[in-house]
Amino acid sequence: MSVMSIVRDTSFSQEAENAVNGPAAIVVEALEKTYATHDGGKVQALGPISVTVPQGGFMTIVGPSGCGKSTLLKLLSGLIPRSAGSIKVNGEEVHEPHRDIGMVFQSPVLLPWKTAIENVLLPARVLGLDMASSRVRAQELLDMVGLADFANRYPNELSGGMQQRVAIARSLIHDPSILMMDEPFGALDAMTREVMNLELLRIWRKAGKTVIFVTHSIPEAIFLGTHVMVLSNRPGRIADLVTVDLPAERGLDIMSTDAFGVYSKRIRSQFNTQGFI
Amino acid sequence: MESVHNSPTVASSPASFSLRRTLKARPELLLIPAVFVAVVVVWEAIIRFFEIPIYIMPAPSNIALALVNTGYLDNALYTLGEAMLGFLLAAVFGIVLGGLIAQFPLAEKTLYPYLIAIQTTPKVAVAPLFIMWFGFGMTSKVIIAATIAFFPILVNVISGLRSTDPARLELMRSLRATRWQIFTMVRLPGALPMIFAGLNIAIIFSILGAIVGEFLGSRKGLGNAIMQMNVNLDTAGVFATLFVLSAIGVCLHLLMSFLQRKALFWADSSRIPTV
Numbered sequence: 001m002s003v004m005s006i007v008r009d010t011s012f013s014q015e016a017e018n019a020v021n022g023p024a025a026i027v028v029e030a031l032e033k034t035y036a037t038h039d040g041g042k043v044q045a046l047g048p049i050s051v052t053v054p055q056g057g058f059m060t061i062v063g064p065s066g067c068g069k070s071t072l073l074k075l076l077s078g079l080i081p082r083s084a085g086s087i088k089v090n091g092e093e094v095h096e097p098h099r100d101i102g103m104v105f106q107s108p109v110l111l112p113w114k115t116a117i118e119n120v121l122l123p124a125r126v127l128g129l130d131m132a133s134s135r136v137r138a139q140e141l142l143d144m145v146g147l148a149d150f151a152n153r154y155p156n157e158l159s160g161g162m163q164q165r166v167a168i169a170r171s172l173i174h175d176p177s178i179l180m181m182d183e184p185f186g187a188l189d190a191m192t193r194e195v196m197n198l199e200l201l202r203i204w205r206k207a208g209k210t211v212i213f214v215t216h217s218i219p220e221a222i223f224l225g226t227h228v229m230v231l232s233n234r235p236g237r238i239a240d241l242v243t244v245d246l247p248a249e250r251g252l253d254i255m256s257t258d259a260f261g262v263y264s265k266r267i268r269s270q271f272n273t274q275g276f277i
Numbered sequence: 278m279e280s281v282h283n284s285p286t287v288a289s290s291p292a293s294f295s296l297r298r299t300l301k302a303r304p305e306l307l308l309i310p311a312v313f314v315a316v317v318v319v320w321e322a323i324i325r326f327f328e329i330p331i332y333i334m335p336a337p338s339n340i341a342l343a344l345v346n347t348g349y350l351d352n353a354l355y356t357l358g359e360a361m362l363g364f365l366l367a368a369v370f371g372i373v374l375g376g377l378i379a380q381f382p383l384a385e386k387t388l389y390p391y392l393i394a395i396q397t398t399p400k401v402a403v404a405p406l407f408i409m410w411f412g413f414g415m416t417s418k419v420i421i422a423a424t425i426a427f428f429p430i431l432v433n434v435i436s437g438l439r440s441t442d443p444a445r446l447e448l449m450r451s452l453r454a455t456r457w458q459i460f461t462m463v464r465l466p467g468a469l470p471m472i473f474a475g476l477n478i479a480i481i482f483s484i485l486g487a488i489v490g491e492f493l494g495s496r497k498g499l500g501n502a503i504m505q506m507n508v509n510l511d512t513a514g515v516f517a518t519l520f521v522l523s524a525i526g527v528c529l530h531l532l533m534s535f536l537q538r539k540a541l542f543w544a545d546s547s548r549i550p551t552v
Contacts, residue, residue: 079451096453103451109444112543113466122462126452154543 024088025178025210026053026076031085033071044235046071048085051229051238055177058204058211060221062267063231063239069214070182072236076212077101077180089178099127102171102209104181108163110155110170117142117151120170127174134173141169144203161192165199172207179204181213185220194252197223205248218271219255222246222263230270240270335513343517349499353521356487356498359415363422364483368476371427375434380460385435392435396428401489413494422486426479430472437471438464470544473537480529484522 032047046068053059061069074080076087078097087094089101102123110119117138124134142151145165147158155163164184171179185193197220204211215221221228222244230240244263246254254260300307317337323329324336331339378385404421411417441464449459491500499518506514 077451079447097451099453101451103448105444105448107444109442109448111445111463111466113469122448123452125462126449126454126458156543 023055024052025055025057025090026051026212027086027088028052028076029086031072031075031087032083033068033075033080034083046075046234046236049236049238050085051241053210053212053227055210056208057226058213058224059227059229060213060215060225061229061231062215062218062221063236064233064271065216067231067234068236069216069231072231073180073182073212073214077103098178099174100176101178101180102174102176104164104167104171104179104184106183106186108155108160108167110163110166112155115152115154116147116158116166119155119166120173122170123174129174137175138169138173141172142166144206145169145199159192161188161196164188164196168200168203172209176209178210178212181211183214183216186216193220198252200224201250218264218267219260222260222267223250223252223255228263228267230267240267242266332510332512335516339513340516340520343511343513344520347514347517349502349518349521352497352499352502353525355415356484356491356500357525359418359487359490359498360422360480360483362415362419363424363486364426364480366419366423367426367430367479367483370423371430371475371479372434372472375431376438376460376465378431379435379438379464380456385439389435392428392432396432400425400428400486404486404489404493408490408494413496418487418490418495418498421490422483425486425489426483429478429482430475433471433475434468437468437475440471441467470541473533473541477530477533477537480533481526484526484529488522 028049028051030048030050032049033045034042035045037043049072051059061072063069071080075082076089076094078087078094078101081095089098092098110116111122114122117135120138120141121131121134123129124131124138139148139151142148145168147162147165147169150158150162155166158166167184171181185196188196200211201224211224213221213224215224222242225244228240228242228244229238230242231237232239242263246259246263321336321338324334335343378388400421403424407417407421407424411420445463445467446459449463454462487498488500488503491498492504495501499522503515503518506512506518
């Protein structure tokens with residue numbers, strides 16, 4: 001893990017990066033997002049940002065509210081157009097939502113008139129995948145997120161944590177290589193959230209996906225990530241990029257170790273110097 | 278950590294016990310018929326005590342007799358037929374047109390002020406024109422019923438489709454769903470609570486439309502019967518007809534509520550108006 005490094009200056013060499021880390025899943029160069037104001041001016045919302053996410057990496061993005069974390073995720077997923085720079089997902093320039101990305105939003109966004117398994121199958125239907133094999137896969141994914149017995153339940157019969165697990169299963173049904181998650185556990189209570197964090201790590205190790213995970217919790221960012229991107233106040237820029245060198249197999253007790261505390265302190269100090277705590 | 282909301286299980290118990298328990302839990306089941314009986318008794322007593330003439334105000338007993346002695350079935354079926362045909366026309370046109378308008382924002386913005394203007398115009402006022410154009414037969418009543426029932430459906434279809442949860446749209450966009458996929462998978466099912474609310478109003482409006490049409494010119498139907506009985510000072514007959522009309526209204530309302538509960542089992546029950 002420790003050899004994985006992330007290059008953040010704009011003048012990096014991708015060959016060198018690949019030589020060290022293997023192929024990159026996402027390469028972002030000088031990415032910017034500006035909004036036009038009503039009096040004809042421009043407001044810089046984000047960037048410039050340059051970063052490389054290695055395949056199989058778990059990058060958490062942490063920053064104060066309003067710094068553009070969610071905007072960055074929407075840009076990476078192709079949901080909103082960028083103003084400048086380039087985003088490459090598996091070597092392809094992103095202009096619209098990419099087939100190889102699975103999205104998990106802040107709320108589960110399940111369709112209440114469909115059962116859990118039908119919700120998981122939604123992307124398969126939209127993308128026109130073979131339904132028979134997708135159904136088998138959907139059941140496997142529900143097994144993986146611990147909802148094997150809840151396939152035929154409706155969302156209003158499931159708790160918030162269970163609904164978010166269905167959403168995670170749904171994001172994986174078309175077997176994307178990249179998972180993008182926008183504060184998926186923000187609405188859950190602290191206990192459920194910790195359980196979901198453990199589950200997510202287990203799923204990530206098992207499924208071998210690249211994960212981009214937005215959060216405003218520093219401990220969550222360190223606990224989950226192989227890399228933590230700390231964003232600055234608006235316009236969001238990279239204030240720090242931390243490579244987390246903790247054992248891949250981690251339990252909640254790792255949060256009380258010294259190493260964890262050092263990372264936490266480093267990120268918190270960034271927050272302090274930015275003046276947003 | 279996580280709980281599943283199970284529906285409460287009903288304990289099995291002897292019939293008499295469960296009846297008593299039901300009445301204890303829902304005393305209105307006893308109070309509703311009690312109110313009916315009380316009103317009928319007081320009404321009957323007042324009419325008899327003050328000796329009010331039957332052509333001014335009939336007693337419940339007179340109304341009951343009129344109900345039994347006059348054949349209402351023919352007229353009731355005729356009026357119901359007009360209303361249901363009108364309602365079906367309104368539902369088909371309302372949903373199709375509403376769906377089309379909601380798909381094209383410019384069409385919606387352009388047409389919306391006109392729709393509001395038409396909706397706020399009392400459609401009953403246009404009914405004489407339809408009688409003139411389509412004659413005294415069933416057609417004119419069907420069209421009047423359809424016209425009156427159309428707008429609540431149309432407006433609710435449009436606002437139901439327009440109020441789609443943006444998060445659901447974002448989910449569909451992240452999957453690069455086509456316009457048609459978004460419409461059939463997300464927009465239309467999500468609009469069903471609103472559409473049903475519109476249908477509920479419309480089905481009652483369609484009866485209103487049929488009756489108004491019959492008032493203006495008809496040879497059959499309950500509206501026609503009321504007009505004739507009024508001329509003959511058969512006030513008991515008029516009341517009996519009103520009773521039949523309200524029975525039809527209640528039945529249609531119950532039917533719609535039933536369909537609504539079947540179709541919208543997933544929706545937040547507080548958003549569904551119940552009987």
